[in-house]
Amino acid sequence: MTRGWLIAGFGAAALALAPVLGLAGLAAQGSGELWPHLWSFVLPQAAKETTTLLLGVGLVVSIVGVGTAWTVAAFRFPGRGLFEWALLLPLAMPAYVAAFAYADLLHPLGPVQSGLRWLLGFSSPREFRLPDIRSMGGCVLLLGATLYPYVYLTARATFAMQSAAVLEVPRTLGAGPLRAFFTVALPLARPAIAVGAALALMEALNDVGAAEFLGVRTLTVSVYSTWVNRSSVEGAAQIALMMLALVVALVALERWARRKQRSMSSARQGRRASPRELGPLGQALCVAICAAPVLVGFGAPALHLAGEAFARVRAFGMPPELFREAANSFAFASLATAAAVALGFAAAYAVRVCGAPARPALRAAGVGYAMPGVVVAVGLLTPLAAFDNAVDGLAREWLGVSTGLLLSGSGAALIYAYVVRFLAIPAGAIEAGLARIPTSLDDTARSLGQTPTGVAWRIHAPLAAPAIGAAALLVFVDCMKELPATLLLRPLNFETLATHVYGEAARGSYESGAVAALAIVIVGLAPVALIAKASGRAAVAHAAAGPAQAAAPEPA
Structure with missing residues (x-):
């Protein structure tokens, strides 16, 4: 049974790796004429704008994330407990929804600029x-405003665990707090900051809606336009390969940072520093630092x-198509979540x-999370087409009928893309949940005649239910928000809440898309509440931990 x-x-690993092989x-298959055109007219500008965007976003998320994390961890001020979780709220705001809102909010004739002109006396x-x-x-x-929580989470956890003795050494030598x-x-937290920044940059690279709304032609936007506007799937695949190389570099940065983070665990031993009391001016400054990014x-x-x-809604009622699109989003996200959790459990339980023989499979199963949605979508074309052609060939030979395209262009292709994109979430969460279950329970159940499958069903699944449920919630919400893969792989005449917002923004009818955008934000609040609750429990545990626990490294 263990072989099964x-x-x-x-x-599960093969399903996740199929898009990579299909992309290559x-x-x-692209003709030799494609590369000269891409190198001359597409890639230079796209690579330049992508690099500029990533450098800018990396700088913003590092400054905002580190600044807010240090403020919350090091100082005591009014509303500190509220800001600890409120600073996570931008995670519920997809970047393309924020771009959709700000494009209307900051329009020359929008409320912000109109109000400023009225105050300043301009007409x-x-x-x-x-x-x-x-x-x-x-x-x-x-x-940067929507992705800084990735750095805030990792930096705050590191600052909270730093030893008070280490931080007091420079003070005894005459150094001020700054x-x-x-x-x-800051040097001790640098590895954790690099991890958070790498995750934020991968999310920025995955974005297509915000960049296209705001006129930035990134590699992601180039993949989408090359496929949809120029009908060149091969050209889109070639650009996607460059994106994959960039993602590999970001993942390598994250792995390097994790190794460095483990090596610095000794600097986090002993008594932890307590938040400092501040005067009225310092407290007001801390409130402003934390409130600005949330706002x-x-x-x-x-x-x-x-x-x-x-x-x-007051003027025209609820849009009739909204219920259909919400049902589409819910149904596809639910199916993808069920499939991802099942495959993640299989990889983790293996x-x-x-x-050790099964660990490479678990790591390979999570490769899709590092790939932007457009890369997954382009890479799936070849394996899906191969499957459809194989089934059609067998049907013609054995039954004398043609099955046509079973997966390509269907809802199954979109669900497959969701599963590949987010399989890492349940695989990692369930692995962590199973690791907390003593192996003695396995031995006891096996001695009573249970098979590995019986042990998984009767013992591990119930005990790991919290981890499974949390992973399912995160996957569900990510599927509801996913835009790039949905735009490229959705069936004809099929709309979700995400594509509805994208379409309304493309047409400039912001009022019509506001209801769908707000629904996506409300759904996104669920995992933020989950993360806030988990980080709150972790903070309490760290505060109550003794020196022995303080010396333990942060989990990767």
Whole structure:
């Protein structure tokens, strides 16, 4: 029976690796005339704008994430407990939804600029207008405002675990709080910051909606336009290969940072530092530092969407197509979640019962999370077409009928893309949940005649239910928000909430898309609450932990 679980684990890995192999094969099919055109007219500009965007987003998320994390961890001020979880709220705001809201909010005739002109005594946009948000700078700031929580989470956890003795050494040598932060606290947290920044950059690279709305032609946007507008799938695959190389570099950075993080665990021993008391001016500054990113990354766009949605419903009623699109999103996200959790459990449990031989399969199963949605979508074309052709050939030979395209262009292709994209979430979460279950329970159940499958069903699944449920929630919400893969692989005349928002933004009818955008944000609040609750429990545990626990390294 253990061999069956090993086969199941490698089967999950094969499903996840299929897009990578398919991408390479599809790119190789392109004619020799494609590369000169791509190198001359597409790749230089796309690579330049992608590099600029990633550098800008990396800088913004590092400054905002580290600044807010240090403020919350090091100082005591009014609302500190509230900001600890409120700073996570931008995770519920997809970047393309924020771009959708800000494009209307900051329009020259929108409420912000109209209000400023009224206050300053100007009568028209010709006399006064703010810089256009549809620019590289606007895209950098918007993505940074929605993605900084990745750095905030990792940096806050590291700052909270740093030893008070280590932080007090520079103070005894005459260094002020600011110098102590830059010379001791920040270098010790640098590996964790690099991990969070790498995750934020991978999310920025996956974005297609915000970049296209704001006029930034990234590699992701180039893949989409090359496929849809130029009908060149091979060219899209060749650009996607470059994106995959960039993702590999980001993943290598993350892995390197994790190794460095483990090596610095000794600096986090002993008594932990307590938050410092501040005067009125310092407290006001801390409140402003924490409130600004929450307002920009979540508060302002959410309030604008709520207002526009209310006005739209009051004037015209609920859009009739919204219920159908919500049902489509819910159904496909549910099916993909069930499949991803099942495959993730198979890969994680194979490691439990088979040990080291199954670990490569578990790692390979998570490769899709590092790939942008457009890369997964392009890479799936070849394996799906091969499957459809094989089934059609067998049907013609044995039954004399043609089955046509079974997966390509169907809802199954989209569900497959969701599973590949987010399989790493249940695989990692369930592996961590199973690791907390003593192996003695396995031995006892096996001695009573239970098979590995029986042990999994009767013991491990119930005990790991919290981890499974949390992973399912995260996968479900990510599928509801996923835009790039949905745009490329959805069936004809099929709309989800995400594609509805994208379509309304492309047409400039922001009021009509506000209801769908607000629904996506509300759904996204569920995992934020889960993460906030988990991080709160972790903070309490760290505060109560003794020196022995403080010396333990952070889990990777």
